[in-house]
Amino acid sequence: xxxxxxxxxxxxxxxxxxxxxxxxxxxxxxxxxxxxxxxxxxxxxxxxxxxxxxxxxxxxxxxxxxxxxxxxxxxxxxxxxxxxxxxxxxxxxxxxxxxxxxxxxxxxxxxxxxxxxxxxxxx
Amino acid sequence: xxxxxxxxxxxxxxxxxxxxxxxxxxxxxxxxxxxxxxxxxxxxxxxxxxxxxxxxxxxxxxxxxxxxxxxxxxxxxxxxxxxxxxxxxxxxxxxxxxxxxxxxxxx
Numbered sequence: 145x146x147x148x149x150x151x152x153x154x155x156x157x158x159x160x161x162x163x164x165x166x167x168x169x170x171x172x173x174x175x176x177x178x179x180x181x182x183x184x185x186x187x188x189x190x191x192x193x194x195x196x197x198x199x200x201x202x203x204x205x206x207x208x209x210x211x212x213x214x215x216x217x218x219x220x221x222x223x224x225x226x227x228x229x230x231x232x233x234x235x236x237x238x239x240x241x242x243x244x245x246x247x248x249x250x251x252x253x254x255x256x257x258x259x260x261x262x263x264x265x266x267x
Numbered sequence: 268x269x270x271x272x273x274x275x276x277x278x279x280x281x282x283x284x285x286x287x288x289x290x291x292x293x294x295x296x297x298x299x300x301x302x303x304x305x306x307x308x309x310x311x312x313x314x315x316x317x318x319x320x321x322x323x324x325x326x327x328x329x330x331x332x333x334x335x336x337x338x339x340x341x342x343x344x345x346x347x348x349x350x351x352x353x354x355x356x357x358x359x360x361x362x363x364x365x366x367x368x369x370x371x372x373x374x
Contacts, residue, residue, distance in 0.1 A: 181311075189303075189311065189354055189365040210362040211268070244310055251317050252358040253301035257310035 146171040148245050148258035156239075156265050162232040166245030166258055173221055174199045177248035178228045180219060182241040183260075190241075194248055195219045195228060235265045269293050269357050273366035279374045286342045288369045290355035295335045299359035302331055302340045305368075306351045315340065316358070345371070 152164035166178070179194035192213060197205035209217050218231045232239060242262050246254035270293040280286050290300065298318040303311035313322045315331040318338055328343045342349055350373055355366040 188368045189305075189356075191356075191363040191365065194363075208361045212362075249313075249316065251299065251301070252363060253313055253316040253356065254303075254311070255313050255316075255322070257312070260310050 146247055146256050148247065148256060150243060150245050150258045150261040152261060152263070154262060154264060156235055156263060157267050158236055158265055159234055162230070162235050162239060162243075162263055162265070164230045164243055164245075164261065164263070165227050166229070168226050168228070168247070171247065173197065173226050173228060174223060177252065178219075178221075179246050179248050179254060180230045181244045181246060181254060181257075183244070184238075184241045192230065192232075192243075193217055193219050194252075195221060197221050197223065199223075237265050239263070240265045268362055269296060269360055269364055271355055271357055271364055271366035273353075273355060273369050276367065276369060278369060278371045280345050280371060281374045282345055282347060284345045286345050286349075286371060288340045288353055288355075288371075290333075290338045290340070290366050292336045292338075292357055296357045296359035298334045299357060300331075300333070300338050301356045301358055302329075303354045303356065304349075304351045305354065311354065314353075 147169045177196045180192040193209035195207040216233045221228045242260040244260045245258045247256040249255040272291045300318045302315040305311040319331045352370045
């Protein structure tokens with residue numbers, strides 16, 4: 145049974161970079177799709193992006209991002225730690241949300257989720 | 268982006284009721300649709316993918332149907348643990364988008 149756990153600062157200042165890590169246990173991150181979803185307080189879900197890595201020394205993985213965030217977001221992998229990460233630059237109060245990491249299934253649905261972590265953007 | 272419109276946004280029902288939630292897509296997405304259940308303070312849980320395939324461990328009272336632009340999630344007999352918010356998500360085209368959610372509350 146795969147388990148995912150988000151970690152990172154709960155408070156980020158405006159204009160700075162939000163950085164979160166998702167640690168995966170029970171499954172290798174190689175050969176699967178992994179993604180991030182966020183949920184502002186009291187609101188609905190927003191897909192941030194996803195990444196896939198098939199392995200191989202010359203393969204850095206392929207990623208897809210929500211165009212509404214594309215210029216500010218990067219998702220990366222660390223296969224040595226079985227983790228993947230989210231970086232969101234130049235944050236504003238509108239980026240305050242619970243951030244979830246997820247394993248995506250064959251149909252691109254988010255099959256397994258982390259518990260979520262609240263990130264507040266405030267000075 | 269593909270827009271998903273869920274209806275109703277809010278639903279009041281009793282234990283044992285049959286409940287149906289609709290999700291309409293702004294363009295055809297074949298059967299590339301998932302349904303999630305979310306309880307307060309918890310991560311969403313995948314119920315159905317490929318429009319009608321039940322995720323492992325999900326009770327059979329949940330079912331999904333539809334293709335193209337119109338989809339439904341049905342709960343055949345609502346149980347106390349089913350009171351939650353439900354979201355649809357299209358899986359056909361990036362960016363993967365969610366519907367606005369349907370909150371199911373106790374009448």
